[in-house]
Amino acid sequence: MQKELLLGVEAIGQGAIDGGISGVYAYPGTPSTEITEYIQGNGQAKEKGIRSNWSANEKTAYEAALGMSYAGKRSMVCMKHVGLNVAADAFINSAITGVNGGLLITVADDPSMHSSQNEQDSRFYGKFAMIPILEPSNQQEAYDMTRYGLQLSEETGLPVMLRITTRLAHSRAGIVRREITGENELHLPEDPTQFILIPAIARKRYKILLEKQKLLNQLTDNSKYNFFKPGKDRNPGIIACGIAYNYLMENFDSGNFPLLKISQYPVPESLIAKLVESCDEILVLEEGYPFVEEIVKGLLNKNMKIKGRLNGALPRDGELNPDIVANALGKKVSSGPAVPDLVVGRPPALCKGCGHRDMFNALIEAMKKYSGERVFSDIGCYALGVLPPFQCIYSCVDMGASVTMAKGAADAGLSPSVAVIGDSTFTHSGITGLLDAVNDNVNIVVIISDNESVSMTGGQDSSATGKIESICAGVGVDPSHIKVFIPLPKNHDLMVQAIEEELDYEGVSVIVFRRECVQTASRKRRKINS
Amino acid sequence: MKTDIILAGVGGQGILTIASILGQAAINENLFLKQAETHGMSQRGGAVVSHLRISDIEIASDLIPEGTADIILSVEPMEALRYLPYLSDAGYIVTNTTPFLNIPNYPDLDKILSEIRNQPRFVAIDAEKIAKKIGNHRASNMVMLGAASPFIHIESSKIEEGIKRIFDRKGDAIVELNLNAYKAGRQFALENIN
Numbered sequence: 001m002q003k004e005l006l007l008g009v010e011a012i013g014q015g016a017i018d019g020g021i022s023g024v025y026a027y028p029g030t031p032s033t034e035i036t037e038y039i040q041g042n043g044q045a046k047e048k049g050i051r052s053n054w055s056a057n058e059k060t061a062y063e064a065a066l067g068m069s070y071a072g073k074r075s076m077v078c079m080k081h082v083g084l085n086v087a088a089d090a091f092i093n094s095a096i097t098g099v100n101g102g103l104l105i106t107v108a109d110d111p112s113m114h115s116s117q118n119e120q121d122s123r124f125y126g127k128f129a130m131i132p133i134l135e136p137s138n139q140q141e142a143y144d145m146t147r148y149g150l151q152l153s154e155e156t157g158l159p160v161m162l163r164i165t166t167r168l169a170h171s172r173a174g175i176v177r178r179e180i181t182g183e184n185e186l187h188l189p190e191d192p193t194q195f196i197l198i199p200a201i202a203r204k205r206y207k208i209l210l211e212k213q214k215l216l217n218q219l220t221d222n223s224k225y226n227f228f229k230p231g232k233d234r235n236p237g238i239i240a241c242g243i244a245y246n247y248l249m250e251n252f253d254s255g256n257f258p259l260l261k262i263s264q265y266p267v268p269e270s271l272i273a274k275l276v277e278s279c280d281e282i283l284v285l286e287e288g289y290p291f292v293e294e295i296v297k298g299l300l301n302k303n304m305k306i307k308g309r310l311n312g313a314l315p316r317d318g319e320l321n322p323d324i325v326a327n328a329l330g331k332k333v334s335s336g337p338a339v340p341d342l343v344v345g346r347p348p349a350l351c352k353g354c355g356h357r358d359m360f361n362a363l364i365e366a367m368k369k370y371s372g373e374r375v376f377s378d379i380g381c382y383a384l385g386v387l388p389p390f391q392c393i394y395s396c397v398d399m400g401a402s403v404t405m406a407k408g409a410a411d412a413g414l415s416p417s418v419a420v421i422g423d424s425t426f427t428h429s430g431i432t433g434l435l436d437a438v439n440d441n442v443n444i445v446v447i448i449s450d451n452e453s454v455s456m457t458g459g460q461d462s463s464a465t466g467k468i469e470s471i472c473a474g475v476g477v478d479p480s481h482i483k484v485f486i487p488l489p490k491n492h493d494l495m496v497q498a499i500e501e502e503l504d505y506e507g508v509s510v511i512v513f514r515r516e517c518v519q520t521a522s523r524k525r526r527k528i529n530s
Numbered sequence: 531m532k533t534d535i536i537l538a539g540v541g542g543q544g545i546l547t548i549a550s551i552l553g554q555a556a557i558n559e560n561l562f563l564k565q566a567e568t569h570g571m572s573q574r575g576g577a578v579v580s581h582l583r584i585s586d587i588e589i590a591s592d593l594i595p596e597g598t599a600d601i602i603l604s605v606e607p608m609e610a611l612r613y614l615p616y617l618s619d620a621g622y623i624v625t626n627t628t629p630f631l632n633i634p635n636y637p638d639l640d641k642i643l644s645e646i647r648n649q650p651r652f653v654a655i656d657a658e659k660i661a662k663k664i665g666n667h668r669a670s671n672m673v674m675l676g677a678a679s680p681f682i683h684i685e686s687s688k689i690e691e692g693i694k695r696i697f698d699r700k701g702d703a704i705v706e707l708n709l710n711a712y713k714a715g716r717q718f719a720l721e722n723i724n
Contacts, residue, residue, distance in 0.1 A: 005557050007567070030570035115570030171566040171581075171592035172549075174557055249590035322595040335596040336617035340645045342637040343611045346540060348576035349632065381574065388634075456571065 003174030008164060011139045011175050012078075012106055013038030015146030020181035022073035022101075023051035025061035027428060028457035029080030030115035031169035032108035036078055037460070048183065054454075056463045057399070057428040058083035062090040062105070069103040069159075070195055072187035074150050081109040081122050086399065086429070088125070094159050095129040096197060096205045100189045102153035104146065106162045108169045111288055111319035115456075117379075117398070119317065121288035126161040126265060130209055132216055133161045133265040134225070135242035139173040141263065145225065147178065152219070156212060165287045167319065168243050213266070221270045225263035228271045230278055233257045236307065237279025239272075241292055244285035247325040267295050276300065283328060284308035287320050347387060355515035356382045358487035358495070359449045360390040363420070365492075366499035367392070374414050378402040378430075380422035381456045382449050393420060400429025403437065403446055410442040416503045417443070423450040424462035431471060437508045438476040445502045446472075446510045449487070451517035459520035472510045481505060487513040532585035533683045534594045536613045538604040540630045541573040545605055547696065548675050549580050555684050555692035556584045566592045575632050577609060584684065603678045605657070605671060606630045607642050614649075623652040624678040624719065626670065628659075653677050653719045660714050669711035676715025680723070686716065 006014060013035045016024060026036040039045045040052045051068075055061035058079045065077035077087070084091060084107050091105065107125075110116040126133035134149050136142040146162060153160040193201050220226060231237075237258040240248045245261050258278040260271050275282065281304060284293040293308035300306070307313035313328045314320070323333045350357050359382075367375065377383055377393035378401060385393040395405055402419035403426075410417040421430050426448050437444055448468055454460040464471075473479050481502060485495050495513070502509035535552075539545040549565050556563040562585045568578040581594045596615050602623045604610035610625035617623065625646060629639055646652055655677050657670035672693065679686055693712055697705045 003557055005553050005563065034569070114568070114572070167566055167592050170569050171564055172553060173564050173589075173592075174562070243592070246590045246592065250595065321593045322591045326595065333596055335615040336599070336619075336621070337614040337649070339614055340611050342641055342645065343608055344633065344635050344637060346575075346577040346609075346633055348541065348571050348574035351574060384574070456574075458569075458573075 003176055005172055006139060006175050007034060007170060007172050008139050008142045008168040009034040009108070009170070010038045011143040012146045012162065012164070013042065014177065015143040016076045016104070016150070017042060017045050017048070017050065018177060018180045019147035019150045020074050020183050021050060021076050021150065022183050023065065023068050023075045024078065025055050025065045025075065026078040027055050027057050027061055027083060028454045028460045029083050030457055031110055031166045032078045032080045032083070032106065033457045033460070035106060054460055054463065058087040059090055062087035062094070065103060066090060066094050069099040069101040070189065072101045073184045074102040076104045076106060078106040079108075080116065081107055081120050082116060082118065082398065084122055084125055091125065092129050093197060095131050095209055096202055097195045098157040098205070098208070099153055099159055100187070100194070101184050102150035103159040104149045104153060104162055105159055106146070106164070109163065109165045109288055111165055114166055117396070119288070121291055122161065122163050123265060123288065123291045126163065130213060131158045131161060132156060132219065133163055135163045135263050135265070136168065137242050137245040137261070137263055138168070139171070140175045141225065142168060143175045143177070145263070147181065156215060156219070158209070158212065163242070165243060165319065216266055217269065220264045220266055220268045223264040223268070226268045226271060227261050228274045229259045231255070231257040231259060234278065234280045236281045236283040237275045239275065239282060239284045239292060239296065241286040243287050244320055244325065247320055247322045248285055250322040251326045251329055251331055262292060267292055269299065272296060272299060276304065281305040281307065283313060285314070285320065285325055285328070348384060349387065350381060350384050351518050353518045354381070355451055355487040355513060356385070356449050358489060358492065359420075359447065359513045360385050360392055362487070362492055362495035362499060363418070363447065364390065364392050365496045366503065367418070370416075370503070372414065374409065374416070375418045375420060376402040376405040376409065378419070378421040378425045380425050382420055382422060385420065399425055400433055403430045403433035406444045406446070407433065407437040407440065407442050410444050411440070415443045416445060419444060419446045421446065421448055423448060423452065423464035423468060424454045426468065427462070427464040427471070431475060434472065434477065434508070435475040441507055443506050444508055445499065446508070447499075448510060448512045450512050450514040451520070452514070453517045453520040455517040455519060459517060459523055468512055477508050477510050481507065481509040482512070483510070484512045484514060487515050531683050532583065533601065533681070534599045535582040535601045535603055535678070535682070536594060536599045536616045537580040537582055538602060538609040538613055539578055539606050540609065540632065541568070541576050541578045543605050543630060544671050545578065545580055548603070548671055549582055551675060551689065551692040551696050552582060552584065552682070552684070554695055555688045558691065559684060559688055561586055561684070562589050564589045564592045577612060579613060584682070601678055601681050603674060605674050607639070607646060608637065611642065611645055621651065622681050623649055624674065624681070625652070625654055626657040626674055627654050628656060647724070652724050653722060655715065655718055655722070657715065660718065661711050664710045664714055665707050669707050672708045672711035673715035676712035676717070677719040679712070679716045680719050
């Protein structure tokens with residue numbers, strides 16, 4: 001069969017289509033975005049009418065996917081690792097309700113923080129929720145395990161997590177597709193109380209979840225994605241999880257060590273017992289936190305040495321690569337020539353002609369008469385306002401935090417304070433914070449730098465487009481303090497004046513600077529021309 | 531038989547087009563391929579790199595180990611130097627000599643070019659100039675692909691088929707332009723291997 005060249009994320013998208021989903025729900029976030037984009041652009045998905053528009057945030061996406069599962073159909077929800085924090089309430093509780101149609105949660109972690117604020121390991125969330133976790137090691141497994149995950153979800157009656165990391169997400173390889181599974185018919189849960197988590201029912205549902213753990217352990221011990229391979233060399237026995245398995249194979253394709261590959265969790269305890277019997281010490285290779293390493297330490301009663309991220313055999317932070325794994329195996333890495341001293345860093349920057357640039361230029365001038373660092377910002381391209389030549393923002397924490405942190409700082413006396421937030425970040429998680437600010441009537445200026453797309457992730461449609469002023473007025477901002485400008489150099493003085501006036505106003509103001517993202521605009525032009 | 535390529539450049543320069551042509555050619559030849567890309571924040575004018583591995587046996591790691599790359603193919607001269615630790619003893623640097631100036635502290639270009647010329651095996655090529663001569667400076671990435679082609683274990687004609695396939699949608703004139711750019715780059719490399 002002809003192989004198709006797909007990114008790991010695209011393989012997951014194709015796996016979900018072929019695995020019979022009726023809908024995918026997501027908010028864009030690197031490195032997960034292209035899963036949903038792939039489904040949106042796929043002819044087969046269009047023909048089947050698979051639902052795939054962007055959601056306002058990960059929580060709304062998750063709940064809608066759960067609703068589709070309630071109605072008996074298969075669904076997938078995709079997000080980056082920090083997106084699961086946003087969806088966590090729905091996520092944890094969906095393990096208690098269980099599912100009806102198969103529900104797959106695809107989470108893309110970003111160790112080394114290529115495009116993220118932290119490198120949290122989603123496997124902890126999976127364990128916390130007590131659901132099965134799948135961690136493919138290559139693109140073919142990503143495709144196969146997406147299909148398997150949907151099936152496993154229906155088999156166990158639980159949501160299933162598919163965890164990948166940046167390298168697998170954004171690496172391409174040839175994959176072979178399998179037969180296509182049809183979509184489920186609409187059918188409601190057999191037990192109409194299944195999804196009602198009032199305490200009396202939740203207690204029962206929780207006991208059901210606890211009882212299912214035995215089944216999950218059996219499934220993981222017998223999973224075809226987990227295997228134990230005996231070896232004569234007793235030092236060390238190796239556990240390799242997910243993509244770490246590839247880095248191990250790169251270094252030791254014919255090694256004679258006992259090996260346990262883990263791609264399905266909870267950890268396969270019977271296979272770990274086999275490994276323990278056949279070696280004197282254990283090396284754990286895993287992408288992310290020392291998740292398996294900690295569990296293995298807890299499982300062992302004897303004083304067996306366990307090497308990994310905790311004991312320093314591997315770095316405690318950052319993603320793995322073949323060289324780090326070679327080092328941990330005691331293999332010599334012979335690097336090429338050193339990087340000459342004259343090579344300088346090339347950090348990302350706002351594009352030429354970007355409206356955020358004009359917004360920052362005006363803001364910097366308007367803030368001149370105020371002392372101290374009082375501009376709070378958010379997640380998006382405008383976080384680059386921290387770098388030269390602007391260097392004018394002082395926070396970037398989580399989606400929507402600019403509005404609420406500015407409010408809290410103003411409460412504390414840093415008044416006026418300013419929030420700089422993008423359009424889609426505002427509708428993702430900024431609206432409720434603005435409501436808090438209005439209810440407390442604090443002196444903050446919220447600058448919504450509206451480029452009418454989700455730009456950092458590649459220009460996806462923004463839920464905010466065409467709605468911002470009415471949303472702000474709707475939560476109670478005085479319409480005379482909602483202003484709109486086109487951020488262009490020729491409007492600089494007008495923009496500065498408006499910011500100054502609103503800083504003087506004792507209350508909540510919103511200034512919208514609206515001009516389409518230059519990348520999105522040029523993509524549209526190219527599309528029209530071709 | 532394997533070719534491990536570090537593809538380097540600046541976000542927005544289009545190194546992924548080069549990667550997708552080689553990927554297409556490799557798959558059509560039933561070769562194994564892995565290609566790790568940079569997406570996200572760095573695509574906004576930051577340094578970007580793609581690890582491209584082609585082999586007739588299965589490939590384990592998506593990333594190339596240090597000291598083993600057969601080629602550093604860079605569409606920007608300073609970016610070629612950034613990845614030197616990946617280059618194997620027998621590896622080639624194939625780099626564009628036109629700098630991409632989007633930072634205030636870009637080093638002296640002559641010093642960068644002399645660092646490149648100090649390396650034992652390299653092809654340094656002014657891809658923009660050659661592309662312009664052929665008809666459009668935007669074909670410079672195909673000049674670079676052509677310049678690297680003598681070191682890649684895929685028949686040149688198969689790479690040309692990859693180019694045809696990738697640019698097919700854009701019409702015959704664009705296909706022709708890119709094929710000519712590729713051939714000119716290849717010709718230059720064959721005449722100027724250092």
